[in-house]
Amino acid sequence: MKILKLLLLPYMAAVVAAAFLWPAPAQGFIGESSRIVFFHVPCAWTATLAFLVAAGYSLAYLLRRNPWHDDVAAAAVRVGLLFGILTLVTGSLFANIMWGSWWNWDPRESSYLLLVFLYAAYLFLRVAVDDPERRRRIAAAYAVFAAILMPFLVFVAPRVTASLHPQTVINPQGKILMDGPTKGVFFGALLAFSGLFLWILSLDARAARLARTRP
C-alpha cells in the first residue's frame, strides 16, 4: 500500500493536469463543461466498484464468518458513499452550467440519489443493531440483497423515462464516443480514482479492525 500511495500522488497530479490542458473541449457542450467527464464518471465508477467490493466481502463474511471481511465491506460502503456524493456534486455542477439548474429531477440524477440512500441505509442498519455478530450478519445480507437489485436502480429505472443526461459510456451503440486524447485521459482518470479508492479502503478497513480488536 505504501508503493501505491507514493505512485498515486504524481499520477493523480498528472491526470488532473491533463484533464484541464490536453484534450479539446467536446462539441455540443457549453464552454469547458465537458471536462467534468474526467472527474464525474470516475467518481461514479469508483462508487459502483466500492459497492460491488462491499457485496463481495459481505458474501465472503456470510460464507466464512470472518469479521475482517465485514470490516472491509463496511469500509467499502463508506468510501463508496463518499464517491457517490462526489458524483452527485459534480453532476450538479454540470447541470447548472448546461441546463441552468443545480438539480433537475432527471431520472439519472434521481436514481443515483436513491443509490446513495440505498447504501446510507446500510449504515443506518448497522447502527440500529447492538449485538456485533448479528450486526455483521444482517448488514452482510442487506449488502448482498441490495447489490442484486442495484442494476434495476442504476440501469433500468433511468431508462423507463426520457432523460436529459448525455449518453453514458455504457450506451445502446456499444461504442465509446470520444476522440483519442479524451479517451486516454478518461481511462487514466478511471485508473487513478480506482487506485485512490483502494488506498482509502485499506486505511478505513485497517482502522475499523483496530477499533474492533482494541481492548
Place this chain on the structure above:
Amino acid sequence: MSPAPRMSAAARAGVICGKDVAQELRSRVAIVAILFFAATALALVSYAIGPFGLREEDRPALQAALIWIVLFFAAATGLPRAFVHEEETGTALALRKVAPATLVMAGKTLFNFLLFASIAAVAIPGFVLLLDWRIGSASALAATMLLGGCGLAIVSTFLSALVSAAGQRNVLFVLIAFPLLIPLLLTAISATVEATRGGMPWTALRVLFAYDGAAAGAAYMLIGVVWED
C-alpha cells in the same frame, strides 16, 4: 396450527400464511387500519383532483402514479409486520422450531401478497368511480398488479425479516425499503400508463418479472442467515 413435517413444502407455507390471516382476522385492527388508510388517501386524491381536474392527455400518467402511491403507502403500513410481529409477540422462536426459514418466508410473502391484493381490490374500483379512471386493457392492468404486487411482497417480507433484528423497526423499514422498491414502482407505473391507454406493456412486464425473479432468488438464498437465532 403447527404444520406436520410430512406435509409438502407448499402446504406448510400455506399453513404459515393461514396462521397470519387468522391472526389478522382475529384482531382486525391492522387490516381495518390499512384499508382505512387506503380509503383516506383515495378520498384526499379525489377531493384534490376530482374527475374533471385532470387534462385528458395528463390522465393516464397522473392516475397511474397516484394509484401506485396509494397502493404503496397503504401497503407499507402493513407489509413490515410479517416478521416484526413475530418478534414483538415473542412467537419467533416457536416458528423457527416448526419450519425452515425459506418456508416461513414463502408463507409470509403469500400473506403480504394477499394484503396487497385486498388493498388493490378497494383502491382500484375507488379510482374508477371517484377519479373516472378509464382502464383501456384490464388484462394488462391485472398482469401489472400481479407482478408489481409479487415484487412488493417479496422485497417487503425479506426486509421485514431484516429489520425485525434491529431497533426502531418502522422507521428503519421505510429507510431501507424505499430505494429498493423505487425501480419496481417506476416500472409498474410505466406499465399502468400503457394499460390505461389500452396497450400491453410487454417490456415493462418483462422488467417486473426479472425484478421479481432476482428478488425472490436473493431472498431465498439469504433468508436463512437473516432469520438465524
